[in-house]
Amino acid sequence: MREALARAEAAEGLGAFITLVPEALEKARTLDVRRAAGETLGPLAGVPVAVKDNLCTAGVLTTAGSKSLTGFVPPYSATVVERLEAAGAIVIGKTNLDEFGMGSSNENSAFGPARNPHNPDFVPGGSSGGSAAAVAAGITPLALGTDTGGSVRQPASFTGVLGFKPTYGALSRYGVIAFASSLEQVGVLARSTRDLELALSVMFGHDPHDATSLASPPDLTGAHGDLTGVRVGKVRELCGDGNSEGVLGALARTEATLKALGATVGEVSLPHAPYGTAAYYLVAPAEASSNLARFDGMVYSYRSGEDRLGQAEVMRRSRGESFGPEVRRRILTGTYALSAGYYDAYYGKALKVRRLIAGDMARAFTSYDLLLTPTAPTAAYRLSEKGDPLAVYMGDVDTVLANLAGVPAVSVPAGTAEEGLPCGMQFMAPALQDARLLRVAGALEAAAGKSFAPVAADFL
Amino acid sequence: MLSDAEMEHLKMLARLELSETETESLKGDLNRLLAYFDLLSELDTDGVDELARPVDVDSVFRDDVVQAGLEPHTVQALAVETEGGFFKVPRTVDSGE
Numbered sequence: 001m002r003e004a005l006a007r008a009e010a011a012e013g014l015g016a017f018i019t020l021v022p023e024a025l026e027k028a029r030t031l032d033v034r035r036a037a038g039e040t041l042g043p044l045a046g047v048p049v050a051v052k053d054n055l056c057t058a059g060v061l062t063t064a065g066s067k068s069l070t071g072f073v074p075p076y077s078a079t080v081v082e083r084l085e086a087a088g089a090i091v092i093g094k095t096n097l098d099e100f101g102m103g104s105s106n107e108n109s110a111f112g113p114a115r116n117p118h119n120p121d122f123v124p125g126g127s128s129g130g131s132a133a134a135v136a137a138g139i140t141p142l143a144l145g146t147d148t149g150g151s152v153r154q155p156a157s158f159t160g161v162l163g164f165k166p167t168y169g170a171l172s173r174y175g176v177i178a179f180a181s182s183l184e185q186v187g188v189l190a191r192s193t194r195d196l197e198l199a200l201s202v203m204f205g206h207d208p209h210d211a212t213s214l215a216s217p218p219d220l221t222g223a224h225g226d227l228t229g230v231r232v233g234k235v236r237e238l239c240g241d242g243n244s245e246g247v248l249g250a251l252a253r254t255e256a257t258l259k260a261l262g263a264t265v266g267e268v269s270l271p272h273a274p275y276g277t278a279a280y281y282l283v284a285p286a287e288a289s290s291n292l293a294r295f296d297g298m299v300y301s302y303r304s305g306e307d308r309l310g311q312a313e314v315m316r317r318s319r320g321e322s323f324g325p326e327v328r329r330r331i332l333t334g335t336y337a338l339s340a341g342y343y344d345a346y347y348g349k350a351l352k353v354r355r356l357i358a359g360d361m362a363r364a365f366t367s368y369d370l371l372l373t374p375t376a377p378t379a380a381y382r383l384s385e386k387g388d389p390l391a392v393y394m395g396d397v398d399t400v401l402a403n404l405a406g407v408p409a410v411s412v413p414a415g416t417a418e419e420g421l422p423c424g425m426q427f428m429a430p431a432l433q434d435a436r437l438l439r440v441a442g443a444l445e446a447a448a449g450k451s452f453a454p455v456a457a458d459f460l
Numbered sequence: 461m462l463s464d465a466e467m468e469h470l471k472m473l474a475r476l477e478l479s480e481t482e483t484e485s486l487k488g489d490l491n492r493l494l495a496y497f498d499l500l501s502e503l504d505t506d507g508v509d510e511l512a513r514p515v516d517v518d519s520v521f522r523d524d525v526v527q528a529g530l531e532p533h534t535v536q537a538l539a540v541e542t543e544g545g546f547f548k549v550p551r552t553v554d555s556g557e
Binding site for chain 2: 168169282296301331
């Protein structure tokens with residue numbers, strides 16, 4: 001525990017954490033005493049974990065990467081955090097993120113960017129960039145993130161670790177600061193499949209506090225075993241020249257490994273996949289514009305302007321001053337898509353396309369056990385390299401599909417692509433078949449001959 | 461294309477105050493996004509049902525049993541402004557001063 005905190009402090013330049021929790025040391029000592037007294041401790045006893053700062057942690061500052069939550073210390077913890085702690089895990093810090101989870105590079109944080117441990121000139125991905133950086137740099141073996149359109153998987157790919165988004169409803173969203181409720185799931189970042197499985201197994205289970213939480217969670221009993229006879233479908237629309245050379249090379253290597261492990265790899269079409277990004281960037285902002293309406297500076301959250309200005313003006317000023325550029329952009333996009341006269345053409349249309357995409361995937365899963373795509377079309381890019389928001393959105397083309405359809409997906413490290421930077425491959429499974437993803441990740445990890453090691457970072 | 465008037469209306473609906481420069485820049489972004497979203501009009505979606513959430517949730521009602529909640533002082537400690545146990549918000553009615 002001391003080492004984890006020391007590494008986190010030494011790696012301050014990474015920007016991985018917004019808040020550290022020094023009390024973690026005391027908790028670890030208490031566990032040591034209980035262990036010495038012969039008590040049986042939980043499966044994660046004493047394991048340091050990092051938690052994305054849009055998950056509520058009782059008594060610990062929670063910012064969601066936004067100025068609008070200045071000084072917010074939640075009186076309760078998210079169910080997933082509570083369950084990890086009940087299993088003995090100890091939260092050492094709250095990780096950096098794009099404001100409210102809106103972004104793919106961690107550059108949209110009110111607390112400055114997080115950086116990629118493989119090369120600090122590059123982004124760690126986002127929005128769970130701080131969580132990915134913490135795991136990749138070996139600060140913690142596990143971190144929680146949230147994944148609304150790829151926010152766990154894409155940073156996992158950019159930093160060379162595993163990133164898992166479960167079936168929609170498998171993990172409770174109680175205590176998650178909501179961005180797009182029909183799309184988002186809590187996810188886990190780790191360096192070994194075993195750690196992933198352990199974390200998921202203690203967090204799975206119905207939560208009466210979350211109406212969308214599944215009555216019975218995915219069964220993980222099939223999480224182990226070889227890949228003999230497993231049918232993998234490579235998604236034609238996403239495995240072509242939209243990807244960098246380096247990513248295509250990693251895809252070819254992964255395909256060869258899968259075959260060597262006994263899987264069959266075929267090609268499958270998801271004809272509506274190329275429309276996924278457009279549909280996602282209507283649905284997610286629409287839900288965001290509604291979810292973020294609560295940050296109005298009235299009862300809670302940042303308030304600007306004097307009483308005499310009246311409620312409406314104070315509200316407008318508070319929101320205008322406290323939201324960053326990307327959040328404003330999405331609120332306005334979502335407001336437009338939902339506004340009178342435009343609903344059918346934008347939000348309604350996007351929901352119909354969402355149905356078509358879910359249908360494509362259901363059909364593909366009648367012939368294949370798993371679908372394979374790169375996690376992102378490129379490896380990490382340099383900070384400030386992408387100024388155009390649309391260019392950033394296009395990088396989510398592979399990951400948004402699983403959120404639109406509610407199916408589980410994992411990003412597995414697949415070696416390096418451009419400039420020696422890592423990249424990952426994404427596998428998707430039918431809803432509730434999360435175990436298949438752990439199985440393929442475990443098999444690829446074993447084939448690589450080692451766990452996905454932390455970066456021997458020279459900034460430490 | 462969004463007109464200036466539509467942009468002002470949108471800012472009002474979203475309760476966002478923005479400077480002129482910010483407004484202009486966001487209007488540009490929005491217009492480019494709307495042009496991109498036109499991609500979806502290529503698809504014939506007649507007769508397709510909207511998919512608003514990926515799993516069906518049936519009844520989410522629970523039995524009406526009293527449960528423990530947060531104490532009022534805990535919740536009020538998080539508020540922007542309180543007075544005498546009440547939340548204090550900016551005035552809502554213009555008194556015509």
